[in-house]
Amino acid sequence: MPQVLSTKEANLFRQVIRDYEEKRYRAGLKAAEQILKRNPKHGDTMSMKALIMNAQGKTEEAFNLAKEALKVDFKSHICWHVYGILYRTNKNFEEAIKAYKFALKLEPESQQIQRDLAILQVQTRDYEGYVQSRFAMLKARPQLRQNWTALAIAHHLEGNLQEAERILTTYEKSVSAVPAKTDFENSEALLYKNSIIAEQGETERALEHLEQECKKCLDRLAVMELRARYLAKLGRKEEAETAYRALIDRNPDHTDYYKRLVEVLDLTADDEAAQKAIFDEYSAKYPRSDAARRLPLDFLTGDEFRSAAKAYLTLMFNKGVPSTFANLKHLYSDSYKKETLPSLAEEYLQEVKNSNAEASSDSSKGEGAALFFLAQHYNYYMSRDLAKALEYVEKAIQLDPKSVDFQMTKARIYKHQGDIAKAAEAMDQARLLDTKDRYINTKAAKYQLRNNENEKALNTLGLFTRAETVGGPLADLIDMQAMWFLTEDGEAWQRRGNVALALKRYHTVFNIFDIWQEDQFDFHSFSLRKGQIRAYMDMIRWEDKLREHPFYFRAALDAVNLYLSMYDKPEGLNGANGNNANGDDAAEKKKAAKKAKKEAQKAEKEAAERAAKQNPNKAQKDKEEEVKKKDDDPNGVKLAETKDPLGDAMKFLEPLLQFSPKNIEGQIAGFEVYIRRKKYLLAAKCLKAAQVLDKDHPKVQELAATMQKTIGDVLESLPPKVQEVLKAEFA
């Protein structure tokens, strides 16, 4: 039998909960212990104590105590609930769900447990369970609109659009009062319903609903855009034209509106003049719109292109717009345009010279801008001539030795020449021209990393990171989730032969993606309260494919390749490309590895010293004990000591293959891992996928040869079914 608390103690117990919620952990613990002194087997109090300890970072002790609590009071929903929360904060969602379900069985009326369960279900994408939970929650409190909306969301996520719509309609019909015009929740709920109708493919009905129900919706842009889209889809071209014109009036710099307008006007693709007329109309109406002037360059050809491009370039050069080249380089896939643009820039320079006009006081305009354009032109991979690029950039620099942009481009040219050290130096020169600008600071640090100067780069970045962050610039960059830095830093360490730090950085990137995935957690309930359902759905869809992001891909591929090289050369600390080293190279690399090891040791020592200097008894404020979990492997030494590099690689590889299957590099890496792990079918799958993507890829042909050879060697030892499949494909 559970112990029963006196009134005084029951009050104290409530205090424990309040202390916990308000993060007064020490006070909470004290109160809990006070209760336990007289009632050492009070399960609920033990659980609460465990919860507080967990918040203080004492995970293991917390779990032990929570288990004890369950032993003494197996039938307490509080104990089960807390047990679930412990699992949930330690990211074992499956166990957490089980515990919540137990708790709910004991206390079916508890809104709180039901809600916690529901949130976990949607977080883990258990939509079936989520529908059930949201249904129960609606039944308990049907007067709350968000409960209706939430059930609709659950059905929507599960793929049952009709049911989702029906739920929303049922609620609408149940209210008799007309919602206020400023009722935001209502406005968004209507638009959400409209999106569900459209998603069912019923454009006609969606338009009707939009025009009848959503006219007064507060998100004006959404209403205008949806209406235009529906009209266009339904072929009601005249109305669609008006709708898109209204949108351009609202935002003349959104390229998509122009594209749609041209579409609904039924202009044939080869009628350049008619298309051009539309854009001319808008560039006259909105002289500051870049889109209206620039977009015609995409479709114009021949002389028409030439004269339009000339006008555009002249304007941009006169204004000194630094992104002119960046905004036009996509045209280079057309060889005529690729030839024409630089010759127009030359022409411009000639005209400036001939006009004898006084040079502009601002050298980024006029001549300087044209020289800058040409430097970038000859630096671009499709039109590269690095000697010429250098010539132009030097001329530009002569005009203005203090221009960050010019100097930056010079550094880039050096990089393309393959002189990484000189490039890094030049980029640092650019940085010194404007030490208050973080953009150029970032670029300089990036170039230092490319030049394997990790320490120097960190110092450079440290000029802008927050001074008060404990642990210095590195800690700040990790805190702030600076993916670019972590990846570049890891790659540089890898090149220097420091496997430990390289792995550490890649794992940090991996962990940040975990954080990003967990970031959605709070929004499952928050968004319902805010009523911004469409934005919430957007987030869910995006989170579903979070790890397809190139940020993930690059770091994960680096990690997989590094693990592969560790497997292949377990003794060496070489980077991923460390094969076939000749004598000199090998010696060099050995030296580098030794140096890197020394540096790692030094860094470790410094970190330890820093940690030691931190006074553990430093006055802690209220929010005190939210301990930042201490990293017990700050330099990746333990990561590098792995006995199973291929096993470790799997953690990175699986999301690569799942979320970026169309990236051939991922398939190649997958093959390399699986073939070494003797997972022949999986290797075959990666190889097939790579072949489909690009059968002429040199690496793919190499892999096919490896596959054939390997199969020849091992085929007999495989189960007959596997043999069959492999034979059919590769023998």
Add this chain to the structure above:
Amino acid sequence: MDIRLLHPSDIPLIQHANLENLPENYFLKYYLYHALSWPQLSFVAVDVSRPAKTPYDYPKIVGYVLAKMEEEPADGVQHGHITSLSVMRTHRRLGIAEKLMRQSQQAMVETFGARYVSLHVRVSNQAAIHLYRNTLKFETEKTEAKYYADGEDAFCMKLDLDFIKQQIKEAEGEEDEDGKKKSKKATNGSVESEDQDEGEPVGDVGRDPEADKKIKVKVGRGLGVGELVERDESKH
């Protein structure tokens, strides 16, 4: 270059642009918080001219405005606030910052009935101050001493948005009169045709611990044992 509404999937590269450009940085979740609380208010400028490298490319962000509504305005007046605005130095002089701001201001009024919009800017940031004061017509309300982490002061600036409300009213009036909307030049009429180098970034102090705490409480009841006591948390 393309100016459009921010989508949640843009956020990693917005965060990246912010880290590249500004000393005031935020967790991804703080961007999500904006995108999911006031999805109508934040806009991005995207480089649409980059050839795709993989099938999984995300559009490169060359500028963004991250905006919000003040949740509990001290003066009781509904108003918007610019949390962060930044344009890459490589993409200046196209008026991107101004265009982003105008889109955001319009939505603040339409969707949330904002009466004004406020922001912080470093007192040394001449280009940004010029954009706000001269181009967008902000007024300096006060100076906040040592607002930024490095000790620099901030100007608190404010722009009355009633003019947008007026424009909307007029447009609606026209619509009623001729039954058809006349094209209005309102939102994007060029105020100043001279091009400002407006690219200097502005931003709120990063990771304001109070702001973060506030989200946690509001978003969360994260671990929510509230119900363990007979307090009803589900009434909001």
